[in-house]
Amino acid sequence: MLSRHSYKKSRLLHNKFKKRDFLIKKFKNPYFLKDRMPRRTRAPRLKLALGVLSLLGIVIIFLIHPYFLINKIEIDGAQTISEEFVKNLAEKVMSKKRFLFFNGHNIFLVDLNKIKEEIKNKIVLENLDVNSKSQRSLQIKISEKSPKLILQSNLINASSTIANFFSLDSEGKIITEANKSDNLTLPVIIFEKNPPNFSLNNQIISQATIEFIYFLNKNIDKVNNVNISHFLVDGINERVINVQTDEGWKIILDRQNDWQKQVQVLNLLLQEKIKKERKSIKYIDVRYENRSYYQ
Structure with missing residues (x-):
């Protein structure tokens, strides 16, 4: 038979280990909570996707909207060469599609190097500059060679x-x-x-x-x-x-x-x-x- 003193001591030890087990069982690491992981990863991915789609939409608007199409060609420096002839050469290039789909008149996609090449193949010039800096306008500056x-x-x-x-x-x-x-x-x-x-x-x-x-x-x-x-x-x-x-x-x-x-x-x-x-x-x-x- 246990004495009263021994019994109390045994109960204290039992309660101590029971409390310690209870604390261990209830302890949870927040980094391993499976039910919370999707909530933490879905939001950034969703925001990134929405951002990419928004940016892509803006780019497409700039590339296909009629507002950004060149509707005027300015010729500067022509003396003996017909301005209409030079304009037709530029239009010939811009009438072709860019990247199989986009309008060649788009201010951001117009092929300036191709226009230069087309003009140089038809006319011998001292200098030639082609740019589209002004909104919806193509500027072609030419310097003619003097005929001798x-x-x-x-x-x-x-x-x-x-x-x-x-x-x-x-x-x-x-x-x-x-x-x-x-x-x-x-x-x-x-x-x-x-x-x-x-x-x-x-x-x-x-x-x-x-x-x-x-x-x-x-x-x-x-x-x-x-x-x-x-x-x-x-x-x-x-x-x-x-x-x-x-x-x-x-x-x-x-x-x-x-x-x-x-x-x-x-x-x-x-x-x-x-x-x-x-x-x-x-x-x-x-x-x-x-x-x-x-x-």
């Missing part, structure tokens, strides 16, 4: 000869198609033999030949009222230049011989030997230093 010569290309068909004209720059490259009537003060050249390929930006004549033609155009006009119609060039051998006069006869010159001396010889021949029979001759050859020919 007019090339006349004679196309012969079954019934007639069709003359096409091109502008050449100081390097002898074709700038664009031209009208002879628009450049009456510029020298005209025709390839009498071996014509090259008349394509845009193709150099068809050397700079040395251009300088020689300019010298002749300036100085021969002063010799006894000789009016130049055009210059005849050989596409392979540019050394010899034939000058066609309005009277129908030619002057044959050599680019690699003394320019000034050849003009002086021509002057003497016209003044002293063939002054009265100019209209009946076929040519005057002044290429050689100590002798000249005419027929």
Whole structure:
């Protein structure tokens, strides 16, 4: 039998361990509450999804809304080139879809590099700038190359000869198609033999030949009222230049011989030997230093 003292001691120990077990059973770690985990993770994911969808919606509005479509093209710097022609080139690019779906006129999607490329493929320019900084407007700034010569290309068909004209720059490259009537003060050249390929930006004549033609155009006009119609060039051998006069006869010159001396010889021949029979001759050859020919 237990004494009263032993019994009390046993009860105290029992109650102590029972309370300790009760505390252990009731203790819960909040980090492992399964029923609360979804509540803590769903809200951020939902907010992120809503944010992405909202941003995507705003972007789509900017890309498809008609308000953001270019409705005006401004051309600055055009002198001899048709503004309408340049606008049509830009419209050709913008009329195509961007990324298979979006409108090519969209201010944010317009392909500026493609527009530049299209213009450069059709026109040779000194400078070209294309931008869409202003709202709903496309600005195209061009700086034209100054034409130095007019090339006349004679196309012969079954019934007639069709003359096409091109502008050449100081390097002898074709700038664009031209009208002879628009450049009456510029020298005209025709390839009498071996014509090259008349394509845009193709150099068809050397700079040395251009300088020689300019010298002749300036100085021969002063010799006894000789009016130049055009210059005849050989596409392979540019050394010899034939000058066609309005009277129908030619002057044959050599680019690699003394320019000034050849003009002086021509002057003497016209003044002293063939002054009265100019209209009946076929040519005057002044290429050689100590002798000249005419027929």
